Amino acid sequence: MDKIVKYFKNPGPRNTEETLMAVSKRIDELNIKHIVVATRVGKTALRVGEFFKDSGLNIVAISHQYGYLRPGRWLIDDGIQKKLQELGVRLCTGTMPLTTPGRLYRSDWKPGSKKPKYHIYNTAFPFDIIADTLRMFSQGMKVCVEIVVMAADMGLIPVEEEVISIGGTRTGADTAVVIQPAHIHEIYDLRILEIIAKPRLTHISR
Numbered sequence: 001m002d003k004i005v006k007y008f009k010n011p012g013p014r015n016t017e018e019t020l021m022a023v024s025k026r027i028d029e030l031n032i033k034h035i036v037v038a039t040r041v042g043k044t045a046l047r048v049g050e051f052f053k054d055s056g057l058n059i060v061a062i063s064h065q066y067g068y069l070r071p072g073r074w075l076i077d078d079g080i081q082k083k084l085q086e087l088g089v090r091l092c093t094g095t096m097p098l099t100t101p102g103r104l105y106r107s108d109w110k111p112g113s114k115k116p117k118y119h120i121y122n123t124a125f126p127f128d129i130i131a132d133t134l135r136m137f138s139q140g141m142k143v144c145v146e147i148v149v150m151a152a153d154m155g156l157i158p159v160e161e162e163v164i165s166i167g168g169t170r171t172g173a174d175t176a177v178v179i180q181p182a183h184i185h186e187i188y189d190l191r192i193l194e195i196i197a198k199p200r201l202t203h204i205s206r
Helices: 013-030 043-051 078-087 126-135 139-153 184-189
Strands: 006-008 034-038 058-063 090-093 163-169 171-180 191-199
Touching: 006 013, 013 043, 013 163, 013 171, 013 191, 034 043, 034 139, 043 058, 043 078, 043 163, 043 171, 058 139, 078 090, 126 139, 139 163, 139 171, 139 184, 139 191
Parallel strands: 006 191, 034 058, 034 163, 058 090
Antiparallel strands: 163 171, 171 191
């Protein structure tokens, strides 16, 4: 088959609208029923919910886990949570398997902190290797795989159906892929079937 891939010159939120337009076209072509989107403070999820309003899609938004920056706190405020609920977006959070565990083994594990909180082994965690390999495509590619695994493990998407995953570089959306999901204990069964959009230049953020 011949398909068009959207390549952006640079990563970042400036690419969100074009990413969503490319996703919309592929949804129709593949009859996709499920979208998983990464969202830090809820704004990207809100835009996806508005863009696909009344589409009947199962839209799952995955945010950073509780306590990622501040103990016991979520990054998404109550107002945005309410708007997402009204749009039918299922907002969830949980441990990020390709990000958080490895931070315990590296000196940069705690975001926003110059000093590690616990004893650091200064070594690699196996999932770090998976994450860094995906970052060779783009930061958003790592995010796209990670959030699909999280959504599958929470039972929010089926593993028997193809889904579209949307991620970005820090904020917004600049990467979108078609994925055959898998659970974390079967992550090597996950398949990136198609690339819909990605930036040509990548920013690596660990």
